[in-house]
Amino acid sequence: MKHIKRLKKIHIHREGTHTLYGTFLFIILINLALYWGLETRIPFYIVAAISIVTYCLLLNFFQCPIRLFGQDTENIVVAPADGKVVAIEEVEENEYFHERRLMISIFMSILNVHANWYPVEGSILKVAHQNGNYHKAWLPKASMENEHSTIIIRTPEGKDVMTRQIAGAMARRIVTYAEEGDDCYIDEHMGFIKFGSRVDVFLPTDTEVLVRLNQPTIGNQTVIAKLK
Numbered sequence: 001m002k003h004i005k006r007l008k009k010i011h012i013h014r015e016g017t018h019t020l021y022g023t024f025l026f027i028i029l030i031n032l033a034l035y036w037g038l039e040t041r042i043p044f045y046i047v048a049a050i051s052i053v054t055y056c057l058l059l060n061f062f063q064c065p066i067r068l069f070g071q072d073t074e075n076i077v078v079a080p081a082d083g084k085v086v087a088i089e090e091v092e093e094n095e096y097f098h099e100r101r102l103m104i105s106i107f108m109s110i111l112n113v114h115a116n117w118y119p120v121e122g123s124i125l126k127v128a129h130q131n132g133n134y135h136k137a138w139l140p141k142a143s144m145e146n147e148h149s150t151i152i153i154r155t156p157e158g159k160d161v162m163t164r165q166i167a168g169a170m171a172r173r174i175v176t177y178a179e180e181g182d183d184c185y186i187d188e189h190m191g192f193i194k195f196g197s198r199v200d201v202f203l204p205t206d207t208e209v210l211v212r213l214n215q216p217t218i219g220n221q222t223v224i225a226k227l228k
Contacts, residue, residue, distance in 0.1 A: 023058060027051040057111070064115045067220040069186050073121050075155070077207070077225040078186055079217035080119045080163055081199045083108040085224070088209055093202050096126065096152060096162055101202040104209065104224055106217050108197050116190040117220040118153065118178075119201050120161050120227075126152040127178045149176045149191070153184060159227050162202040165193055187220060203227065 031051060034044040069078060087105035108114055128150045147167040154160050165174050176191040178184060193199075201224070208226040211217065217224065 075227040079222040082112040122153045122155040164200040166198040
């Protein structure tokens with residue numbers, strides 16, 4: 001697909017701005033209180049070390065990295081998220097397709113960047129949000145029963161692909177940038193999920209799978225499948 005990539009120059013996601021500012025202020029106040037309020041410096045050093053590690057984890061979590069795939073995108077399906085492949089199986093998809101589909105699921109731990117990318121290029125046919133439960137994201141029932149956002153993309157070759165952003169036990173906010181009627185491209189951010197969560201990709205059953213269970217993935221870099 002020929003296009004001009006509309007990359008958003010985001011390094012820290014706006015969803016994390018208030019959290020990072022608030023946490024930083026809280027950490028500074030706590031550490032100043034310990035530094036000036038205690039005669040011994042040992043508690044201060046311990047809390048300061050924990051504070052630095054915690055804040056670095058938050059900075060990593062709220063990253064919104066700019067990544068370029070840099071290869072031919074025809075019929076290619078890339079990982080929509082950083083994480084680990086937790087499911088590769090044929091399932092009966094009854095929310096949109098009402099037929100059997102190949103599902104590849106990627107679980108994001110709290111240590112992963114939680115920005116999401118479009119897995120394929122094409123046109124967005126449908127965007128829908130469904131409220132639900134907050135089961136642990138790696139459980140099979142989380143795909144349908146948890147709160148989730150669904151995005152249907154038709155590729156330039158006429159294949160329909162569904163991506164589902166799923167809230168986990170800790171996730172309480174799913175952000176989706178996709179809008180019906182828009183074109184979408186590999187390299188663009190699809191959305192963001194706060195804290196532990198999962199992204200499912202539903203593909204035609206004749207798709208060639210290029211990843212294995214428990215394989216780590218890098219969003220917008222790891223090729224997970226190739227459409228026929």
